[in-house]
Amino acid sequence: MFIAIPVGMNYRTERLPLVTFSLIGLNTLVWLVSTICFFSTKGESDLWILHHLWLIPSQSFLWTYLTSMFVHAGFFHLLGNMIFLFLFGSCVEDLIGRLPFLSFYLAGGLVAEFAYIAMSPAHFLSAIPMGGASGAISACMGMYLLLRADADIEFKYFLWFIVIKAGEFEIPAWVAITFWFLKDLLWAVLGMFSEHTGGGVAFGAHVGGFLGGLALIGIYKWMNRTRKVESGQSRLIIDPAAVLAGREVQPSSVAATCETPTIFLHYRARQTGPFTLSQVQAMLHDGTIGREAFYWSEGMSQWESVVDLSDRPIE
Numbered sequence: 490m491f492i493a494i495p496v497g498m499n500y501r502t503e504r505l506p507l508v509t510f511s512l513i514g515l516n517t518l519v520w521l522v523s524t525i526c527f528f529s530t531k532g533e534s535d536l537w538i539l540h541h542l543w544l545i546p547s548q549s550f551l552w553t554y555l556t557s558m559f560v561h562a563g564f565f566h567l568l569g570n571m572i573f574l575f576l577f578g579s580c581v582e583d584l585i586g587r588l589p590f591l592s593f594y595l596a597g598g599l600v601a602e603f604a605y606i607a608m609s610p611a612h613f614l615s616a617i618p619m620g621g622a623s624g625a626i627s628a629c630m631g632m633y634l635l636l637r638a639d640a641d642i643e644f645k646y647f648l649w650f651i652v653i654k655a656g657e658f659e660i661p662a663w664v665a666i667t668f669w670f671l672k673d674l675l676w677a678v679l680g681m682f683s684e685h686t687g688g689g690v691a692f693g694a695h696v697g698g699f700l701g702g703l704a705l706i707g708i709y710k711w712m713n714r715t716r717k718v719e720s721g722q723s724r725l726i727i728d729p730a731a732v733l734a735g736r737e738v739q740p741s742s743v744a745a746t747c748e749t750p751t752i753f754l755h756y757r758a759r760q761t762g763p764f765t766l767s768q769v770q771a772m773l774h775d776g777t778i779g780r781e782a783f784y785w786s787e788g789m790s791q792w793e794s795v796v797d798l799s800d801r802p803i804e
Contacts, residue, residue, distance in 0.1 A: 490649055495576055495665075496657075497643040499781060503796055506579035508587045512594065513571050516622055519559045520567050543618040546606050558598045560620040570622045576642075577629040584636050584776075585709060593709075597628020597701045604697020608681050624694035627673075630666050631702025635710075636776055638663040639757070670699050714775065755792055756782035769798050 519542075526534035540548070544557035561567040582590040601624025609615045633640075641659040648654045677692035752769055753762035756778050764772075772778045773795065780799075783792040 491646065492648075493644045493646045495572070495642050496645050498576060498580055498662075499641045499643070499659075500580050500637065501780070501794075501796070502579055502583040503780075503799070504583055504587075506575075506582045508591045508594075509575060509578035509582050512578065512622075513574055516559050516561065516567060516571060516574075520561050520564070523560070539618055543620040544602060545618045546609070546613045546615045547611075554599060554602055555595070557602065557620045558595070558622055558625055561622075562620065566621060570626055573626045574622060574629065577626065577633045581629050581632045581636065585632075585706075589709065593632060593702070593705045594625050594628065596705060597631070597698050598622070598625030600701030601625060601627060601691075601694040601698030604701075605691045605694035607697075608677055608693030610681070619691050619694065621691070624691065624698040627695045627698030628702030628705070630669065631699040632706045633702075634663060634666045635703055635706040637779060639779060640781075642666075670696070673699070710775070751786050752798070753785045754778065754782055754795065755785070756795075766798060766801060769795065770801075773799050 523534070523538055526538070538560065539545075541550070542553065542556040542560050544553045561570065578590070578594070581593075585593070602619065605619055605624070606612055606615065609617065638661075640662045642662050642665050643657060643659050645657050646655065673692045673695040677696045680692055748765035748767060750763040750765045750768070752764045752766065753760060754764065754769070769778075769784065773780065778795065780794075780796050782795040784795045784798060785792045
């Protein structure tokens with residue numbers, strides 16, 4: 490048997506992921522309270538929780554569209570979801586900010602639930618309960634893919650067949666996430682033509698959440714770009730497409746702020762520049778360059794992380 494578990498990203502966050510930690514804490518608290526109630530009532534509380542906190546489309550309790558994102562069927566269901574929430578949620582929160590992340594997380598969860606209902610044979614007449622954070626977490630994965638497709642995801646693997654072997658490996662984010670999505674899409678389509686839904690896993694919710702996350706980040710990036718154009722902050726000397734292609738570029742004109750381009754970047758094994766500080770900050774904000782890039786300027790003894798420039802005031 491072969492098991493691979495994601496354990497990290499090649500990404501260093503700038504801020505403490507308070508929203509992600511709060512979501513993990515809330516999910517864990519709900520599970521702990523549910524477990525305590527289960528043992529104290531000899532299992533009688535499970536029926537109440539199922540009908541009042543899980544999403545059952547035929548009952549149409551509006552609050553369950555929110556509460557169902559925080560209930561889980563067991564410890565391993567909770568553990569698996571929280572691992573993925575920590576890995577992807579903390580990165581997305583750092584990249585787009587705490588309030589946008591919370592809003593997109595909840596919106597992605599709602600999209601996932603409606604996608605699950607749409608792909609269920611009985612739709613809103615379905616009496617099959619749905620619960621768990623996986624739909625919203627799938628939205629996080631969609632957001633992460635659009636923000637950092639070129640990143641790597643680190644895995645730990647365990648293989649046992651006569652002998653036990655363990656190790657680690659890295660896979661590009663776009664490869665791993667695309668595989669997860671296509672796998673869930675396949676099971677969701679099969680579930681539409683079957684009385685069963687994949688052993689209790691709401692694959693339709695995973696698909697809907699993932700596509701919802703892609704759409705939300707697409708809109709977010711488009712709105713940011715539009716605001717920059719209107720405010721005149723997006724007048725870059727370089728062509729971002731050239732940086733993404735890894736080609737060396739040179740400035741063609743001087744920016745509106747009259748900054749002197751003195752910053753060189755090292756990204757994807759290529760050196761580019763010189764750029765101004767406002768250009769580097771704009772590229773970081775747009776995701777044109779990743780936060781794993783390095784920069785150098787005259788007077789520096791070595792290359793430093795480009796993250797150090799993200800909040801530096803422009804003189």
